[in-house]
Amino acid sequence: MEFGHGGSGEGIRDAHDSRQRAGLPMRRPFDDGRLERCARMLLALAGLRRSVARWIRIPSCRTLPGPNRLRDLVIALALCLLSPVLLAADADDSVVMIAHPGVTVDQLPRNVARAIFGMRQRTWPDGTAARVFVLPNSHPVHGRFVKERLEIVPHQLQLSWDRIVFSGTGQAPERVQTPGQMLEQVAATPGGVGYMEQGAVDERVRIITLDP
Amino acid sequence: MSAFASSRWTPRVLGGLLSLMSFAASPAAAQDVLDTLQFQGFVTQGLVVTDRNNFFGSSSSGGGSLQFTEVGVNASIRPRERLLISAQVLGRRAGSDGRDARPKLDHGVVDYQIFNSQRRSVGVQAGRFKNPFGFYNQTRDMSFTRPSILLPQSIYFDRTRSLGLASDGLTVYGEERIASGTVRAQVGVGRPQTNEDLENALRLDEQPGSLDGRTSVIGQLLYEHDGGRFLAAFSAARVRARFDSGSSGPGDADFRFQPWILSLQYNEENWSLTSEFALRESSLQGLDFEPANFDITGESWYVQYSRRFLTDWQWLLRYDVLYLDRNDRRGRDFEADGLGPSHSRFARDLTFGLQWRLHPQIMVAGEYHHVDGTGWLPGRDNPDPGDTSRRWNMFLLQTSLRF
Numbered sequence: 001m002e003f004g005h006g007g008s009g010e011g012i013r014d015a016h017d018s019r020q021r022a023g024l025p026m027r028r029p030f031d032d033g034r035l036e037r038c039a040r041m042l043l044a045l046a047g048l049r050r051s052v053a054r055w056i057r058i059p060s061c062r063t064l065p066g067p068n069r070l071r072d073l074v075i076a077l078a079l080c081l082l083s084p085v086l087l088a089a090d091a092d093d094s095v096v097m098i099a100h101p102g103v104t105v106d107q108l109p110r111n112v113a114r115a116i117f118g119m120r121q122r123t124w125p126d127g128t129a130a131r132v133f134v135l136p137n138s139h140p141v142h143g144r145f146v147k148e149r150l151e152i153v154p155h156q157l158q159l160s161w162d163r164i165v166f167s168g169t170g171q172a173p174e175r176v177q178t179p180g181q182m183l184e185q186v187a188a189t190p191g192g193v194g195y196m197e198q199g200a201v202d203e204r205v206r207i208i209t210l211d212p
Numbered sequence: 213m214s215a216f217a218s219s220r221w222t223p224r225v226l227g228g229l230l231s232l233m234s235f236a237a238s239p240a241a242a243q244d245v246l247d248t249l250q251f252q253g254f255v256t257q258g259l260v261v262t263d264r265n266n267f268f269g270s271s272s273s274g275g276g277s278l279q280f281t282e283v284g285v286n287a288s289i290r291p292r293e294r295l296l297i298s299a300q301v302l303g304r305r306a307g308s309d310g311r312d313a314r315p316k317l318d319h320g321v322v323d324y325q326i327f328n329s330q331r332r333s334v335g336v337q338a339g340r341f342k343n344p345f346g347f348y349n350q351t352r353d354m355s356f357t358r359p360s361i362l363l364p365q366s367i368y369f370d371r372t373r374s375l376g377l378a379s380d381g382l383t384v385y386g387e388e389r390i391a392s393g394t395v396r397a398q399v400g401v402g403r404p405q406t407n408e409d410l411e412n413a414l415r416l417d418e419q420p421g422s423l424d425g426r427t428s429v430i431g432q433l434l435y436e437h438d439g440g441r442f443l444a445a446f447s448a449a450r451v452r453a454r455f456d457s458g459s460s461g462p463g464d465a466d467f468r469f470q471p472w473i474l475s476l477q478y479n480e481e482n483w484s485l486t487s488e489f490a491l492r493e494s495s496l497q498g499l500d501f502e503p504a505n506f507d508i509t510g511e512s513w514y515v516q517y518s519r520r521f522l523t524d525w526q527w528l529l530r531y532d533v534l535y536l537d538r539n540d541r542r543g544r545d546f547e548a549d550g551l552g553p554s555h556s557r558f559a560r561d562l563t564f565g566l567q568w569r570l571h572p573q574i575m576v577a578g579e580y581h582h583v584d585g586t587g588w589l590p591g592r593d594n595p596d597p598g599d600t601s602r603r604w605n606m607f608l609l610q611t612s613l614r615f
Contacts (some may be wrong), residue, residue, distance in 0.1 A: 111389045112330045114439050120387060122293065123328050129293040137572060139525075152439035153481050155520065160440070162357045167342045167350035168298035168319040169385075171250050171288050 083200040093197045095145040098183075100192040103128070110210045114150050116193060118160050119170045124191060132173035133185050133194040141179060145195040149210055248290040253297065256282040256355045264601035265586060266593035268307040268370075271606070280610075281305045281313060282353050294335075296323040302353055305403040306370060307593045318342075318353070319378055334386045337400075341383045344398045344432035345376055345447050346473045346488050352377075353392075355612040359486070359518050359528055360565040361579045362608065365588040366512035366534035367473065367490050374407035375451060379428060400430045406453050410549065412591045414467065414496055421457030423467070428452055445475040452504040455498075465498035465505070482520050489513040491538075503549065508537040527567040534558060534587045555602035559587035573614045582605040 089199045097113060099105065104126050108116075115121035116130050124130055134141040137158055146154045164170035176182045186192040187204035201207060231533045258280030260271040269277030281304070288298035299320040305313035314410040321339040328334075342350040351357040352368055362370075381402020388395045404425035411417040437443070451469040470493040477486040495507035514532035521527070536557045545555030565579040586600045594600050 016223070040588075082561060087350065099342075109330065109389075111394065115387075115389065115394070121328070121330075122296075123334065125330050127293070139243075147481075150439065153441070153479050156440045156479055159357060161353065163351050165250075165252055165288070165298075166284070166286060166300065166354040168288070168300060168321045168337070169323065169350075170296065171248070171290065171298075172252065186219075 013093060034062050039149075040170075047154070050103065093199055095141055095149060095195055096185050096198045096201065097145075097149060097193065097208045097210060098201060099194075099208050100186055100188075100190055101206050102190050103193070103206060103208075105208055106206070107209050107211060110151065110212055112148075113210050114152060117150060117173070118145075118157065119164050120160075123171070126173060128191045131189045131192045133176050133182055133192060134173045135176060135182060141195065149195065245289065245291050248282055248288075250288050252615070253285040254282070254354055254356065254468065254612060254614045256280075256610060258361060258608055258610040261607045262604055264604040265589055265605075266307070267589065267606055272591075274289075276607075277307070279305055279307050280608075282355065283313075283315075284318065284354060292308055294325040294328070296325075297321070298323065304353055307590060316520065320463045330389070332338065332386070332388050334384070335489060337379075337383045337385070339419075340378050340380050341400055341402065342378050343376055343400070343404075343449070345430065345449065345471075345508075346490070347443070347445065347475050347477060347486065349376060355577075355610065359484075359516065359526075360530065360563060360567075361577050361610045362563075362581075364488070364512075364514040364516070364530060364532040365561065366514055366532045366559065367488055369534075369588045370409075371588060371590045372410050372413045374405045374448075375410050375425075375453075376471075377405060379404050379425075379430065387519040392489050393439075393442075396432075396434045396436070398432050401446070402428065402430075404428050404451050404453065409592075412451070416455055416462075416465075418438060419457060419462050421455055421461040421464075423453050423455045426452040426454055441474070441479055443477040445473075447471075447473040447475070455496075463498055463500035467494075467496050469494045484516075484518050486516045486518070487514065503551070508539070511535045511541075511591075524569045526567045528563070528567070530561075530563040530565075532559075532561040532563065534560075534585070536587050552597040553586075553600065553602075555585045556589075556597050557585075557587060558598065559583055559585035559589075575610075577608075577610045577612075579608040579610075581608075 006191070026183060027211055038157055064128050097108075105124060105125055112125075117132060117134070119132060122130060137143075137154065146152055150157075161172050174185070175186055179200055182194045182196055183200065183202070183205065186194040193208075198207075257278070258268070259276050260268045260280055261276035261277055262271040264272055266272050266277070266288065269279030271277040283303040284300055286300040288296060290296050293389070294589060300318040301315045302318035303313045317340060318343050319340050321337045321341050323335055323337045325333055325335040344350055346367055348358065348363050348368060349585070352363055352373075379400055379402030382402060383398060383400030383402070385396065385398040388405040396608065401467040406423045406425045411423050414423070416423060428449065428451040430451070431448070432445060434445040449469070449471055451471075453467040453469075455465040457464055471490055472492075473488055473490040475486075475488045477484060490510075490512040492510040492512070493508075494510065495505075497505050497507070499505050512532075512534045516528060516530040516531055516532075518528040520528055537543075537546070540546055541556030541558060546552060546557050547554040558585070562582045563579060565577065567575060567577040569575050583604050583606065586594070586597070586604075589600060591597070
């Protein structure tokens with residue numbers, strides 16, 4: 001996380017927090033680990049290419065000018081520094097919590113959202129039943145929502161569902177296969193709740209922001 | 213699965229669920245209630261191979277034992293917002309002739325949430341509820357919730373599993389969300405189940421008479437920090453059973469079992485460190501043959517490290533220790549009194565396990581145990597304690613399917 005929490009990252013984080021407080025849609029290029037993943041991948045690729053080249057002794061690689069390690073590092077760093085710009089250019093893809101428009105909540109404490117998605121909180125604050133929809137565990141949007149928004153470890157969530165179901169203390173969430181189905185189901189089910197990428201949300205559902 | 217078709221519980225459970233649906237007022241409401249109906253289940257088949265001693269069948273001869281099967285079906289419905297009805301039927305064979313594999317009602321509860329706010333929820337469960345005992349007891353027979361094929365036997369021992377499994381009675385639970393995490397508490401009062409395994413462990417199985425559970429109390433306090441990063445729990449119980457022998461038997465006796473368990477777990481995305489420590493006071497008083505009575509405190513603990521890798525894989529390393537009598541850890545007094553071999557009073561188990569979830573619904577696992585002592589070895593797989601070996605190795609393979 002050295003990139004995400006570094007000096008300039010804080011400024012961006014603050015800017016996003018103020019957008020969140022103002023109820024504005026958020027976009028956090030520094031906050032979702034993509035940058036770190038990108039950096040790691042590039043460094044790993046650079047390292048891999050070098051060792052493969054050394055192993056199979058490709059002459060062209062050995063005769064490349066300059067110290068390879070340094071050059072690879074410079075390229076990786078340059079790409080990573082550019083990546084916020086590149087990533088910001090794509091659609092608004094931060095993952096947000098969504099609910100049926102009849103749900104009378106705009107904001108929830110994070111631990112209440114954890115309890116709802118953990119299937120321990122069965123009702124909304126106004127007393128209506130919560131109907132939880134989730135994507136398959138392997139779906140990237142699911143992973144990002146659980147890690148970045150709920151801030152819990154994904155495997156713990158599956159485990160807590162199993163423990164609740166097989167001990168008779170609760171029910172499992174309802175599975176949908178695609179973000180499109182997620183939107184349809186949450187929009188059509190009173191008390192429905194789910195998550196999706198911000199850019200794909202439309203007016204049929206309500207966005208719920210999470211307090212820390 | 214044919215066992216379930218003939219199960220006497222299945223029609224009853226389904227009948228109960230159908231009658232519940234019928235009290236929904238309008239067709240639309242009935243449809244809403246039906247929408248909440250869920251069925252889930254699992255099938256697990258294991259292979260157990262040991263070099264010496266038997267575990268779950270005659271595992272030390274031939275190619276090992278396949279007498280390790282778990283089949284469960286679970287149904288739940290929410291007829292009202294605050295009301296949940298859930299039942300599970302479990303067929304489990306772990307050694308023996310298969311009679312035990314007959315499906316039994318594992319749990320069957322009506323759960324009502326009395327109070328519910330953003331900060332707090334309080335509810336009550338009536339029926340057969342699973343005992344909240346350590347981290348794993350409530351779902352101990354569902355392989356997908358276990359970190360390994362066998363749970364640490366020092367605490368979740370199979371040889372007297374019926375006693376700790378579930379109680380028929382009433383339990384109250386509460387959850388309080390505080391800034392740093394969540395506190396959960398549960399207290400239950402009920403009658404425990406006392407099957408042959410307990411009679412066997414108490415050496416009352418050959419005696420005339422019957423062992424019946426009496427009103428017992430169980431409770432757990434659990435703190436979950438930061439969405440489950442750190443977990444701490446304290447569980448305690450006071451379980452009682454009565455042995456009525458009639459005039460020809462060994463005498464009427466009271467059995468008392470009082471365990472305390474401290475559980476700790478730290479979770480990171482790719483690894484977990486878990487440890488539990490238990491003290492168990494148990495006594496049997498009232499038998500005419502005085503040496504058969506006892507009043508001892510047992511001690512158990514384990515430390516377990518599990519690591520997830522390549523998204524679907526996990527390996528696990530665990531060291532698990534059991535002393536049946538902490539005043540006689542090595543069993544020397546026990547052997548000197550002529551009650552059995554000293555190594556039957558302790559067990560130290562080093563386990564290495566590997567799990568692969570090749571599909572969200574399929575899991576394959578393998579496990580190796582190196583064990584010193586036979587403290588948790590089931591008596592019915594090894595009828596003569598004098599015939600057991602102190603040091604033994606065990607290899608397990610398991611395939612599980614959930615639906």
